[in-house]
């Protein structure tokens with residue numbers, strides 16, 4: 727936490743509450759959370775009003791929420807397509823359009839979007855996920871150019887396989903990137919002197935399973 731006050735969200739109130747408890751270890755700043763589906767612009771607006779009330783301001787937005795729905799295009803439901811794009815792409819837009827005016831009022835800020843190597847490497851069964859992450863990369867670079875002179879630094883991280891709950895049922899594997907390694911990359915982005923912007927980071931397991 728490195729002294730920062732943090733607000734988190736997720737769709738499940740129970741998991742948000744458990745994560746707030748985990749993160750509130752007494753060594754960092756205030757930690758608050760609220761359930762919100764970032765695919766809903768209305769819920770995102772409510773979430774940011776909650777953050778205003780609880781933390782009194784915003785300096786950094788990390789767009790990490792994302793889902794993976796995989797399958798051949800000919801067999802993909804419209805619902806699976808929509809919830810992938812709604813979460814991984816539109817949700818990021820909804821959060822950025824709330825955060826950027828707040829950053830401008832405060833004199834600056836950071837957006838760090840968690841994309842994926844799937845944002846540059848298409849793969850079979852990845853149509854919806856690839857589209858969401860290719861789109862996220864283009865969106866992020868355009869936004870960086872829109873707001874760099876507002877003192878807003880916009881970056882994105884493109885990880886390969888990370889050891890998380892992203893693919894339920896896939897056995898745990900210690901060759902994958904650890905989630906804390908991604909957090910370390912985000913911290914490096916935030917620690918850069920004001921003159922310097924890490925615009926994108928690619929990161930992959932050193933020795934993926936053959």
Ligand SMILES: NC(=O)c1ccc[n+]([C@@H]2O[C@H](COP(=O)([O-])OP(=O)(O)OC[C@H]3O[C@@H](n4cnc5c(N)ncnc54)[C@H](OP(=O)(O)O)[C@@H]3O)[C@@H](O)[C@H]2O)c1
Pocket residue numbers: 735736737738739741742762763764765790791792793813817840841842843884885886887888889890891892893
């Ligand atoms: N794991 C990998 O190998 C990998 C590789 C490259 C990129 N990524 C990217 O890394 C990011 C984090 O994924 P992860 O690996 O940590 O997956 P994860 O363990 O499944 O975590 C995803 C998180 O996003 C939240 N979330 C999902 N949909 C949401 C929504 N509509 N509104 C609000 N919160 C939502 C989930 O909380 P709830 O379930 O409570 O909503 C959960 O906290 C994603 O953007 C993913 O695309 C992951």
